[in-house]
Amino acid sequence: xxxxxxxxxxxxxxxxxxxxxxxxxxxxxxxxxxxxxxxxxxxxxxxxxxxxxxxxxxxxxxxxxxxxxxxxxxxxxxxxxxxxxxxxxxxxxxxxxxxxxxxxxxxxxxxxxxxxxxxxxxxxxxxxxxxxxxxxxxxxxxxxxxxxxxxxxxxxxxxxxxxxxxxxxxxxxxxxxxxxxxxxxxxxxxxxxxxxxxxxxxxxxxxxxxxxxxxxxxxxxxxxxxxxxxxxxxxxxxxxxxxxxxxxxxxxxxxxxxxxxxxxxxxxxxxxx
Numbered sequence: 001x002x003x004x005x006x007x008x009x010x011x012x013x014x015x016x017x018x019x020x021x022x023x024x025x026x027x028x029x030x031x032x033x034x035x036x037x038x039x040x041x042x043x044x045x046x047x048x049x050x051x052x053x054x055x056x057x058x059x060x061x062x063x064x065x066x067x068x069x070x071x072x073x074x075x076x077x078x079x080x081x082x083x084x085x086x087x088x089x090x091x092x093x094x095x096x097x098x099x100x101x102x103x104x105x106x107x108x109x110x111x112x113x114x115x116x117x118x119x120x121x122x123x124x125x126x127x128x129x130x131x132x133x134x135x136x137x138x139x140x141x142x143x144x145x146x147x148x149x150x151x152x153x154x155x156x157x158x159x160x161x162x163x164x165x166x167x168x169x170x171x172x173x174x175x176x177x178x179x180x181x182x183x184x185x186x187x188x189x190x191x192x193x194x195x196x197x198x199x200x201x202x203x204x205x206x207x208x209x210x211x212x213x214x215x216x217x218x219x220x221x222x223x224x225x226x227x228x229x230x231x232x233x234x235x236x237x238x239x240x241x242x243x244x245x246x247x248x249x250x251x252x253x254x255x256x257x258x259x260x261x262x263x264x265x266x267x268x269x270x271x272x273x
Contacts, residue, residue: 007035009045013053023053069121069151070163071194076116084186092116094187095164104179111167112176113191118161121151123195127165131195134169166192 009025025033028044035041071079073092080091095116101109135143166188173189180188
């Protein structure tokens with residue numbers, strides 16, 4: 001494998017209305033931008049500093065984004081690895097501690113989550129009712145669909161246990177901060193936030209060339225209470241006219257060097273018989 005150097009160019013643009021945004025160069029005089037080395041990139045960058053930019057097109061559409069299903073063992077391990085940087089082994093060890101019980105003041109040992117080895121997304125009716133009540137009380141009735149979301153069941157799922165969830169939605173993470181270790185609290189918060197999230201309705205997003213894409217929530221939906229559960233989408237400035245001169249001036253154009261690299265996945269040896 002021979003690495004090939006390439007560069008990318010990004011401009012921070014500002015129009016008459018905020019916010020500022022960053023666009024990436026894709027075309028030069030109608031052709032795909034080719035920035036093979038630093039010299040070519042810097043020459044182009046100098047010519048673009050302070051130059052006016054024009055919006056060529058604004059494409060709007062709408063798509064529906066549904067809440068993620070309740071945790072099963074595999075998705076809990078994946079989310080804990082991605083958000084908390086826990087290994088699968090560490091995730092299951094801490095989940096075991098939360099399941100078996102943690103000493104709480106005036107309550108003794110209390111199991112904080114349901115069984116953590118499960119392949120089912122099913123949630124008990126009582127827990128679902130409790131979660132919907134919490135959403136209604138804290139956020140408002142408009143955040144709930146008329147009926148709870150229904151999730152597709154894997155044909156191979158045994159469903160011997162329900163999904164991984166907090167044993168009581170009333171035990172919010174902030175109330176347990178003094179009783180749990182840092183890692184226990186982080187994993188419990190991850191599990192706790194998922195239940196109200198899965199009880200809420202979906203949300204509509206409207207999507208948005210140098211190229212910029214993003215989304216804008218057209219309905220409040222579940223984002224208000226789940227900011228810690230997922231990263232919010234990148235916001236794209238509004239434009240009232242398709243041909244408007246909205247990203248009128250670039251404040252900063254910067255370049256980033258990169259190179260192609262082989263896949264990180266180790267090659268597997270194939271045997272021929």
